[in-house]
Each structure stands twice: as C-alpha cells, then as structure tokens.
Amino acid sequence: MSTTLTSRCALAAFALAFAAPVSPAGAHTGTGGASFGARPTVKSFECVGGGRSQCPEGELLRVRGEGLERADSVIFLGRNGGSDDRRARPAKxxxxxxxxxxxxxxxxxxxRVVSRAAGASRAxxxxxxxxxxAPAPAAQPAPVVPAGEGVFPVRARHDFGTRTNRFxxxxxxxxxxxxxxxxxxxVAALSGVVTWAKFQARAGNYAVIAADxxxxxxxxxxxxxxxxxxGARVAAGQQIGQVGETGRATGCHLHFELWTAPGWYTGGKPVDPLPALQAWAARG
Ligand SMILES: [Zn+2]
Structure with missing residues (x-):
C-alpha cells in the first residue's frame, strides 16, 4: 500500500540528483557511445498542468515525439554552453x-531528449x-479553522508532495x-452540510462541505x-469517499481546499489549509 509514497519519494530524489549541471560534452555533442536504433525526435511539449510551450519549475512536462521509449533523460538547455543545462529523468x-x-x-x-542507446535528439x-x-508559497493567513477542531481527512500514511502541491x-x-x-x-475534516457532490473534468469526483x-x-x-x-449532514470523521486520481490529477491524492465564509465560490476565498491539516495530523 505504500508503493505510491515510495515511488514519489524516488521521483523527488531523481529531481535532486539531476538538478546538477550537465557536462557540455554530454549535453551538446551527443552521447559519444555506441548508437543504434533511430534517434529520438522531439516534436512538441506541453505542461501537464496546462499551457503549451511554458511550464513552471517543479511541474510535469509532457514531451511528444518519436523513439522516446528508451529516453534516459530530458535536457533543458541553458545559455552557457552546458554549464547551466539541467537534466531530468523520465517519470513516464x-x-x-x-x-x-x-x-x-x-x-x-x-x-532535447537523450537516449544512451540511440543518441540525443536535436534540440x-x-x-x-x-x-x-515557481512562486513562493503564499504568506500564511490567520487560520480559518481553530486547530483544536477537526479530523485529518486521509486515513492512512500520507505525504504533502512538493512545493508545487502547496497552496x-x-x-x-x-x-x-x-x-x-x-x-x-x-473522511470529513469538519462537520457540516454537503453543498456539492459531483463530477467535474478537472476536479474529478468531488464534494464540498459547508461548516456551521x-x-x-x-x-x-x-x-x-x-x-x-x-444536502446531507456529515460529522467530522465520517467517511465521504476514497482517495483517487479522477479528473486532472497525477498520482493518487486528495486535493483539499479550505475557504473562508461565506464559502466555496459563494463569496469566500481560499486560504492555505496546510496549518489546519498539520494540526489535525498531529492529533492523529
Ligand atoms: Zn491539487
């Protein structure tokens, strides 16, 4: 059951390991090794979170082309002949x-995509x-929920991802x-009344609960x-569903929002829920 957590951790480790500058030889003059099979080619790319030809640091980028099944890394070419190139290992x-x-x-x-077996694509x-x-996380506003109330909504070992997963x-x-x-x-973090329980293309299966x-x-x-x-009334700790990855999601996770009164898209505004989540998690 912990494979998701483990693979995410491995991914984070890769990102760190490959954030180091790439040697000019490796980046700009091909692999130098034995080459067989067609070289990979890059046709287009898009940010998984949305946006063509632009993507924030830390977000997933989907590169499309040919011969990418043996890609070992994707190189983001810098301007200083290799010293500021950045390399990333494929997640998929x-x-x-x-x-x-x-x-x-x-x-x-x-x-550029590099394959040890087939060489480097053209840039x-x-x-x-x-x-x-990537923007710095927003300044933390005063908590809207007293830390003494509430239940951590995910009833298993969990992690909060990277800074892009933050508010x-x-x-x-x-x-x-x-x-x-x-x-x-x-489970419901706080008691209240279910105001929405629907499916939406980005949110997937979602529910909104209005607290008193x-x-x-x-x-x-x-x-x-x-x-x-x-319309149903739910108590804090009552099960409302299961963690999934429906809608626009990469990896199984709960996307959790906390809105000030008068609530979600009814005049309230979203605030950083992390302090409340951490307080609830600390209480078990
Ligand atoms: Zn999210």
Whole structure:
C-alpha cells in the first residue's frame, strides 16, 4: 500500500540528483557511445498542468515525439554552453511521449531528449520552452479553522508532495495536495452540510462541505462519486469517499481546499489549509 509514497519519494530524489549541471560534452555533442536504433525526435511539449510551450519549475512536462521509449533523460538547455543545462529523468515514457518534472533553475530554451542507446535528439528549436519560476508559497493567513477542531481527512500514511502541491504553488493552486494510495478512506475534516457532490473534468469526483461557521472544505479527485449526497449532514470523521486520481490529477491524492465564509465560490476565498491539516495530523 505504500508503493505510491515510495515511488514519489524516488521521483523527488531523481529531481535532486539531476538538478546538477550537465557536462557540455554530454549535453551538446551527443552521447559519444555506441548508437543504434533511430534517434529520438522531439516534436512538441506541453505542461501537464496546462499551457503549451511554458511550464513552471517543479511541474510535469509532457514531451511528444518519436523513439522516446528508451529516453534516459530530458535536457533543458541553458545559455552557457552546458554549464547551466539541467537534466531530468523520465517519470513516464512510451514511444511517443516522455514525462519529466521541470528541474528547478531550468532556463527558458530548447529541450532535447537523450537516449544512451540511440543518441540525443536535436534540440527542439525553434520550439522553446518558457520555464516559469515557481512562486513562493503564499504568506500564511490567520487560520480559518481553530486547530483544536477537526479530523485529518486521509486515513492512512500520507505525504504533502512538493512545493508545487502547496497552496499557491504551480499555477494558482488553491489547495493542498495530500498523497496517499488510491482507495484510502476519506473522511470529513469538519462537520457540516454537503453543498456539492459531483463530477467535474478537472476536479474529478468531488464534494464540498459547508461548516456551521460558513467556511467550506472541498475534497477532489476521489476514486468514486462521494458516498454522501448533496444536502446531507456529515460529522467530522465520517467517511465521504476514497482517495483517487479522477479528473486532472497525477498520482493518487486528495486535493483539499479550505475557504473562508461565506464559502466555496459563494463569496469566500481560499486560504492555505496546510496549518489546519498539520494540526489535525498531529492529533492523529
Ligand atoms: Zn491539487
């Protein structure tokens, strides 16, 4: 049940290991080794979180082309002849696409795919990838929920991902991601009334609960439709669904939002839920 956690940790380790500068020889003059099979080619790329030809640091980038099934790394070419190139290991790969996490401090520029077996692709020029510096997490507002109340919503070992999974990370991320295996029971963090229980293309199966003080909690990417119906009253700790990856999600996780009164898309605004989540987690 911990494979999801383990593989995410491995991915993070790769990102760190390959954030180091790549040697000019490796980056710009091919592999120098034995070459067989067709060289990989790069045709286009897109940010998994949305956006063509631009992607924030730390986000997943999908590179499309040919011969990518043996890609060992994707190189983000810098401007100083290799000293500022950044290399990333594939998180996923297939003949026509490879997915990597954009390394921190990658420069805007062309992208190239390298395969030890088949050599390096040509640089993706003129298709330059614009790398957007990841914003610092938003300043922490006063907690909307007293730490003494509430239940941690994911009932298994979990992790909070990277800074892009935080509130304000990535592209306008309005909540906190909580990674845990798909199928993990999901419970209401606070008691209230279910105001939404639906499916939406980005959110997947989601539910919104309005607490008695007018704040809202939103739970997204659930494995199956919520097990509670709109209008139902739920108690803190009551199961409302399971962790999943429906909608626009990479990896099994809960996307959790906390909104000030008068609530979710009804005049409230989202706040960083991490302090409340950490307080709930500390209480078990
Ligand atoms: Zn999220």
């Amino acid at each position: 790969r297939s003949p026509h696409r490879v997915v990597v996490r954009v390394p921190s401090s990658a420069r805007t520029g062309p992208v 993706s020029k003129p298709k330059r990838l614009r790398v957007i510096e 304000g990370g990535g592209r306008g991320h309005q909540g906190q991601d909580v990674f845990a295996p798909c199928g993990t029971p999901l 003080d007018g704040t809202s909690q939103a739970y997204m990417h659930m494995l199956k439709p919520a097990t509670v119906e709109r």
